[in-house]
Amino acid sequence: MAEKFAAAGMSLFGYGALADLAPFLKRNTIKKVLIVTDASIRKLGLLKPVQTALMDGGAESVVFDGVMSNPTLENVSAGVKLMKDNECDGIVAVGGGSANDCAKAICILEANGGELRDYVGGNKAKEKGKYLIAVNTTAGTGSEVSRAFLISDEKEKRKLIFKDDYAMPDIAVNDVQLMMNLPASITAQTGMDALTHAIEGYISTGRFALTDLLAKDAIKLIYDNLELVVQEPHNKIAREKMSLGQYLAGLSFGSSGLGLVHAMAHQLGAEYHLAHGLCNAILLPVVMDYDLNYCPERFAEIARILDADKCIGKNSEECAFYAVELVDKLSEKVGTKVWLDDFGVKEEDLSHLAERALEDGCILTAPHIPEKEEIIKLFKKVMRS
C-alpha cells in the first residue's frame, strides 16, 4: 500500500514569522477572519500581534474566545454561528491543540452543514472549507500540521475523533515570539504531549521511513530542550528547538498514527476535563513500560537517541528499559509526574475508561492492543490507591 504523508500547505517559522502572513492574505483576498481562541490567550496578550499581522494583510477579525481546554460541540456551533453572522472568509486558530481542534471543526461544519457528529471518522466532509490558518502558541500539540481533531461530546462524556484531509490548515505558523511567555506548567505539559507524539509516532504500526526520520529528530530535540525551557522560559534558542521538535513530531504522528497513551489520555480528558498534555505525561512512562514488550528494538533505539553514551555496553533489553527510565525522570524534573487520584480520577471509573480507550481510534496503531484488564492495571499504576 502507498505511504501517504500529509502536511500543512505552507509553514512559517522563526521569531517574527507572523509578519509573513500578510502576503498570503492579500494574494487570496481574505478580508475578514474568525479568530478562534480562548480567554487565557487573550489575557497573555497574544491576540494583538496576530490582529496586527492580519490588518497588515488587509483582513479584519472577529474573535471567538470561548474555546474550552477540551473543546465541545457547543463551542463549535457557537463559532460557526459567529462566522456566518459576520460573513468571514477565513479562520485563524490562535493557541494550542484546543484552539486548533475547535477551528478545524468550525471549518468543516461551516462548509458542510448538518451535525458535527456526521463527520466523525475519516474524510467524511464533502467540501473543503474556508482558508484555515493555525497560529501555534505552544510547543506543542503539532495540531497545526495535522488533519486530526477531537471534540468533546459533553452529554456522552466522550471524545469524538475526526481525521479529514479538509481539516489540514492551509498555513501553519510557529512564531517563537508568541511562545516566550508561556507559563512553565503549560510549557511542561505541552512539551510532554509533543514527546508522546514523537515516541508513539516512532513505535506506531502505521510508521514508515519518512515518519521515522521525523520522529527520531523530534524525540532528540524535545528531550534535550524541554527541561531547559521550563527552567528558562525566555531562552529563545531552546524555545526554537522545542518549536521545531513539536512540529516534526506533529508531522510524524499526523501520518503514522498514535497509540495507547493517547487512547487512554483522551478518556481522562473527556471524563474529568483534564489537560491533554498532562494526561499524556502521567501515562507515558507506564505505557512505554508495557509497549516495550512488543517492540523492544524500537525502545532500545529511543534510548540510543536520548543518551547514546550510556547505552554503550548495554544490550537491547537494558536499553529499552533505560528509555523508560529517562522519560520518567524527565517527567519528574518538569513537574508532570503526578498521580491521577489528585485530579479526581476514581477507581470505580476505570472499567468504563478502559472500555472507551479500546474504542478510541488511536489504539489501532499501537504496537499491541491490550485487554481491558491490562488497561485498568496501567491506570492503577499512576494512582496512589
Ligand SMILES: [Fe+2]
Ligand atoms: Fe497529543
